[in-house]
Amino acid sequence: MTGDQRSLALLLFGVFVAATLGITTWAGRRRHRSPEEFYAGGRLFSPMENGFAIAGDYLSAASFLGVSGLIALFGYDGVLYCVGFFVAWLVVLLLVAELVRNCGRFTLADVPAARMRERPVRIAAGVSSVTVCVLYLVAQMVGAGSLVALLIGETGGRARAWTVIGVGTLMVVFVALGGMRATTWIQIVKAVLLMGGAIALTTLVLIRFRGDLDALLGTAARNSGHGVDFLAPGLTYGGGWTARLDFMSLGLALVLGTAGLPHILSRFYTVPTARAARRSVIWSIGLIGGFYLMTIVLGFGAAAVLGTDAVRASHAAGNTAVPLLALDLGGGAGSTGGTVLFAVVAAIAFATILAVVAGITLASSASVAHDLYGALSRRAGRTPRGEVVVARIAAVGIGAAAIGLGLLADDLNVAFLVGLAFAAAASANLPVLLYSLFWRRFTARGAVWSVYGGLLPAVVLVVLSPVVSGGPDAIFSGVDFHLFPLQNPGLVSVPLGFLAGWLGTVTSPAPADVPGHAAKHAETEVRALTGAGAA
C-alpha cells in the first residue's frame, strides 16, 4: 500500500469510526437502562432494518476477503463455502427464527429455560453461548490484526498489536455505551457499505468482461494455471479420504452452525413479532445470497484479472485478492481510481470487522449477565437494571479478554477457529434448541446433556486434531498428540450432541410421572406458533 492509499484508507475508516461513535452517543442518550433496551434495542426495529443488521452481523471479513481469496486460489472449492454459508439460512428461516422470537426473550438460553425452568439448563446454554462467542471473537480479532497489517503494509508486530487493541476498545465502547440499539445501527451502516462495495466491484468486473460470464470463467481457468480443473471441485479437497471427510465435516458445521450462533439468534429479539422476525430473515437471505453470488464473481474475477500466482504472491491465503482486484479495476497502481478503490475496500474491511466484533461482544455479554449471572448469583433482590450494569461490565471484561487472546494468538492460523465456532454452535446449541421446540418428551436432563455432549466433544476433538499438534502448521508443532485426523470436529460432534440429548431424555423419568411436563410442552408449542405471551 502506498502512502496515498494508506492515508485515504485511514481517513475513510476514521469517518466510519466517527459516524459509529456518533450513533453510539445518540443511542446512549436515550436513558432507558432496561434490559429490553440494552439487549433488544427496544424491539422496535423494522424487518428491513433488522434484515440489514443480520447481514451485517453475519458477513465477516472472512467472507468478504477470505472466501473470495479462496476462490481466486483454488477455484471451485471456494464456492463450496459460499453455498454452505448461504444454505444454512434455510435452517434459520424454517425451524428457528419465528419460534425463537416467540419463545425467548433476550438470549438463546431463554428458549430451553422457558420450557424447563431449571437453572442447570440455563447455565449449560449460557456456557455454550459464551464459548461459541469467544471462539468467534478471537478469530475476528486476530483476523483484524493481520488484515490491517496486510493492508497498511506494516508487517511489524506493533501495528498489529495496536490494531487489535484499538478494535477491541472501540467495540467495548459501542457495546457498553450503546447496547443493542447502537450495535444494530452500526451493523446496518456496515451492511450498506459492504453491499455497496461488493456491487461496485462486481459491476466493474462484469464491465471488464463485457457481461460475458463465460469469458470470465474461461479467462479465470486460463490464468489460474490449473486449466479447467479450476472450475471443478477437488483442488484442495480432492486428496485422500481425510481431506474429503474434513470438508464434509466443515460443510455440516457450516449448514447447521448458523442457526446456533448466539449473536444471530439475539437479533430476532429486536423486532416486535415473529412475523417481523420471518420477514427480517427473508431480507437477510436476499442480501446474503446476493453477496455470496457477487463473492463468486469477485473470486473468479481476481483469478482472471490478476492471475492466481500474483494473488498468492501477495498473501499465501489469498486474503488480498479483492483489494488487489480493486486496485486493478480502478486503473492500476498509481492511478487515482485505483488508489480510491483500494482505500475504499480496505476501509470496508475495517468496518466489517468492527461491526462483527461488536455484535458478538453484545451477545456474549448478554449471555454472561442474563444467563450465567442471573442463574448463579445468590444475591437476593437483583433488579433488571442491575443486570444491565453487569452486562456492561461483562462487555468490558469480554473485550479485555478478547484483546488479550487476540494478542497472544497473533500468529495463529485462525480459519480453524471460525470452523470450530460453527461446529460448537451446531453441536451444542442447535440440538437443544430444536429438541426444546419440537420434542414433546424432551427433559431438563436431556437439555443439559445435549449441550455438554456436543460442546465437550467439539472442543476436545479440536485439541486432539492436527491443527493443535503434529503438523508443521500446528499450534504446537514440536509435539504430536493428534489422535483425531480431521481439522473440523463437526462430523462427529454434531451427531454426538443430538445423541446425548436423546440419551439424557430417555433415561429421565417418563413424562407421565412428572407433573406438568405435558402442560409445559403444550405451553411451549402454543407460544412458539401463535406468539401468545411473547416478550
Place this chain on the structure above:
Amino acid sequence: MNMYNARDRGAARVEDPWYDTLASGSGEPDDTDSGTRRAGLPAAREVYTEVHGSAAFQEVRRRYRRFVFPAAAAFLLWYLAYVVAATTAPGLMARPVVGTLNVAMVAGLGQFATTFLLTWAYARHARLRRDRVALELRWVTQEMMRGRGR
C-alpha cells in the same frame, strides 16, 4: 404495533415464563420462592393446555409441520448430496454442460436457486395458511388468560 405491546404487557403480568428463572437466582430451589410468585400459574397452564388441544391450534401446528419438516429434510439432503458429490466425485462434477459451465457450477447455482425458491415458498405458505389463524389464537389465548388470571 402499539396494540401488540399494550396487549403483551397485560399478558406478561399474568405469566412470564422467564421471570422465575431470573428470580430463582436468589438461591433456593425453584419451588419455594417462585411458588408464591406463580400463584396465577395453574390457570395459565390450563389455558395453554386448552388452546393446545383446540382444533384451530392443531390445524396451525399441522400446517406448519407439514411444510417445514419435508422442506427441511429435502434441502438438507440436497445440500449433503451436493457436498458429498463435490468431495467424492469430482470427475462427475467436472463434466461440461454448456461452454465453461460444468455440472459443479450448475449444481452450485442450483443450491442458490433452490434456497431463494424455498424462502419464497415458505413465506407465501406462512402468510396465506398460518398467519391469520395464529394471530387469532394469540388474542384468544391472551383473552382467556386475562379472564382467569385475576
